[in-house]
Amino acid sequence: MKNFKDKADLIWKVADLLRGDYKQSDYGKVILPLTVIRRLDCVLEPTKDKVLAYLPKVDSLKESAKDIALNKVAGFNFHNKSQFNFDKLIADSNNVAVNLRNYISGFSTSAREIIEYFTFDDQIDRMDDPKADILFRVLKKFQEIDLSDMDSMEMGYVFEELIRKFAEQSNETAGEHFTPREVIKLMVNLLFNEDKSILTQEGIVKTLYDPACGTGGMLSIAETYLNDLNPKAELKVFGQEINPESYAICKSDMLIKGQNPSNIKFGNTFTVDGLEFDKFDYMLSNPPFGVDWKKAEKIIKSEADKKGMSGRFGAGLPRINDGSLLFLQHMMSKMKPDGTRIAVVFNGSPLFTGAAESGESNIRRWIIENDWLEAVIAMPDQLFYNTGISTYIWIVTNHKSKVRKGKIQLINATGVKDEEFLKEGKLEFNRFWNKKDRSLGNKRKEIPENGTTKGIGFITQLYGNFEENEFSKIYPNEFFGYWRITVEQPLLENGKVVTDRSGNPKPDSTIRDYENIPFLKKNSEGKLTPQAIKEYFKSEVKPHLPKAWIDESKTKTGYEINFTKYFYEFKPLRPLAEIKANIMALEEKTVVAEKTILE
Template sequence: MNVQGLANFIWGVADILRGDYKQASYGQVILPFTVLRRLDCVLSSTKENVLTKYEAIQNMNEDAIDKILNKESGYNFHNRSKFDFQKLLAEHDKIGINLRNYVAGFSAEAREILDKFKFDDQISYLDDKNLLFLVLESFAKIDLHPDTVSSMEMGYVFEELIRKFAEISNETAGEHFTPREVIRLMVNLLFNNDNDILSQKGIVKTLYDCACGTGGMLSVAEEYLKELNPDARLEVFGQELNDESYAICKADMMIKGQKASNIKFGNSFTTDGFENDKFDYCLVNPPFGVAWKKVQKQIKKEHDQLGFGGRFGAGLPRVSDGSLLFLQHLISKMKPSNGGSRIAIVFNGSPLFTGSAGSGESEIRKWIIENDMLEAIVALPDQLFYNTGISTYFWIVTNRKDSQRKGKVQLINAVSFFHKMSRSLGNKRNEISDEDIKTITQVYGDFKEGKYCKIFHNSDFGYSRVTVERPLIEDGEVVTTKQGIPKPDTKLRDNENIPLKTGKTDSSEEDIQEYMEKEVLPHVPDAWVDHSKTKVGYEINFTKYFYEYKPLRSLAEIRSDILALEKATDGLLNEVLN
């Protein structure tokens, strides 16, 4: 059974729930039972050994018991209850009590996963409605053993179940996971320059996702490194705000032998689960355009009191969009520049250009670019994500650029690298193929200008925003101050964005005057610049850099088409009349 078929088969349990549950609540039963069945199948081959060992050591202290039974199970968790799915079904009249006994038999971190689903509440409700046995019986027929369903496939199954749940409950599936081919492309570019490092025998690296959802980013990165170097080890760390996504991610980490304690619950901005940690790599797809008003007080306090000693020293974006807060948070997790770190983050178009000079967004871009941390931006095809059809980009940010990339930013236009899917999934109608990923990765690695690649100096994105004044005129005379200085007419006040010169971080008065003489004074000779109001801003007008002029069609071509159309229309008209 393929992933789609398996997910549909599991979702078929909803037929049992119909009538006693609202459609929007189906996932509250199906998701935790899927996790529980997966844990049950994973532990099945060592269950008897664990129970035998437990009989011999049950008088030892709890920490010692956990370590011994985990070793016996072969995973970082175990279950010491005598029950499994089959034995639970053998006692129909005690199904509720026995299921609670089974859940209580899991080690602490596995129990926490089920607690996040509020699983005990579901046991009570299902038992009260005489549905518990039927649901358990249905899941007992589903084989989720690792030999049958790999970790990768299980991740896809969870994603498909969440998507179904999100669709019928009008939630946003895209908040929980990212298409795997997008992650694969990001991981390719994130690791691309580090092949020499990552291929070393016994190498251990760390990767962090501050909005990890069900853990797709972490899983794909780990799989990629294993393909590159079976002897390498990637320790993954994540934090997630959504209860169900957190539970699924933690379960996946446990089953794969990763440290489940590396997955933290809560809001990364207000309850940073890794406050004092630094990571080799960061990989994240934060929610697009999400307001941060609920955490505004804490973030503003950190910005005001700690400045660059905290995470948000560069600036605060408008409250309606916290995208650039995520990036600043990740930059605070980079290792010092001598070791260095690399970040890949997905954004919509807003962080590229929103906010004029002096705004929070512009100040954040300015800080990142002037400190030579922005390495590359890739424009992705639209209709690529489940919850939105808009254009998206991902940024590569690092504090250890290769020598050829220092002082430069690479822009890659990959909007045409996709193929249409045979069946849409929400707003996702396009998909990036393996061949597309290979081509985009090569364009990135070659670092040469071409149709899909442009390379700029850092300062090419900077500009000085100057205030241009015109004199106030009354009764045909220029109004002046007591010192004889012309007063500005606020109604005629205007602004000009003057591009920075290569290598500069601001414009001198001479640069500004040169621009004025060339672009402004020929049209308004009485204008002047109020230098006290000049601000330096940064924006990345991605579309402008890849604009291709398409000449208008000639009149002769248009006329020919019209005449041909008229001729065809006359022919159709004659057929109708005859």
């Protein structure tokens, strides 16, 4: 791959011309749309003269028919019929604003609508104003940057690098716009791994959807993966995005690649589902971590109340400050009856937040009891640009293979956190990530992309093998369920039990307690077997609280996935002799240091 960062740095330097006339937080309003326009200009350059020569032949046609004919000549799903390009724009420095507008209006409808989402016309006025007078110089800089040698993947990197820089300047959240590419590649590998026999069929056509598609990175990488696997396969991609700049960038990428840009919808996925009646073969997404849904609360609650399970949010509503499980429910509402696979990345909260019969727990229960959760992969921390927290990839499907039915696979791909392991040469504990030479925001680690013994290849292998080992655990669905019981004890007055009219002891609310009782327990052979509430209560509670009882009217059912507990390995404390020796060595160093200072 060419050095996309060099291109991004060249474009970033154009922002130096905006200094003084623009706040740093507004640089993106100029740089991003001009990068898109320059990219379109470079792509169309080889056929621009042919389009202009063909114009008289379609002059009498309707606008829609004219677009189709000129697109064919241009070789893309768009064209530009203006006499201008970037070379000609800078050749007439006295009329650059009017000529630039003429050039933009010369794009076919699909491309012009993309540019309009940047509201770039306002910036033309601002830069052309005599007080600034920077429009010509900015265009000249872009004219000197050749983007014709960049493929779609590389341009995606360029846009993401620019967005990251702009987000840092304005203290915005860069991670809301894009996902590190190696994370996407891993997710795509996991998404398609079970279906390789299907995807290698000649002429196969599949659909893929991302409800928070950002600049389109996930859609692009999935399409590239399938094309590499089977050049005769077709992946039709769909998405929705709430940020206008990211939306415009994504649509321009779809346009250049020959995808249908109308498949990308604008707006809040929760409030206006732009693809309400569509179902998809695959879904892939990185929704914003911990995003609150207060603005959409009225619409979401109304849909949940009126439509129930026939709508998107019937399984439950999570707490208002984290809409992650709303995104997942939205995606699951678009599963095809004959089989859909979903890969989505979350923080840890959706795995365990919420007590029994809370919104989150009920959603987990719905997914697990329907046997839709296939696997969860715990990822290293410090992978993302805007946060150092650990993340988890969920694989959800309504079409599990026979061997996976009724089971959930957990993969611990966090790698070693204890540097002592590395010092001892135990490198097998860190087969998941490399430390970056230079941090990018909070991103200090990356997952290696090549080979099968580390990184993406190794994690995909762990998933595909579906075997238990130190990194992979497999449990029946019931393993994650539990009953939350309310344990009551009698109210005492002057040492006597207080009873109600029926002679039953009244509970003392001040000493009321709760117990979570797992559905399954390990027997003497270490095998998981069903567990009864009364049996647990008798063996685990009664010996300590002989007068206690269960208020069965308050018993609740919950589901959670506690990753740390399942992969916990006890580390014995160091011997006292070793600790004593370390302390004495430190004391000796301290004495030597004191003597050196005093001398």
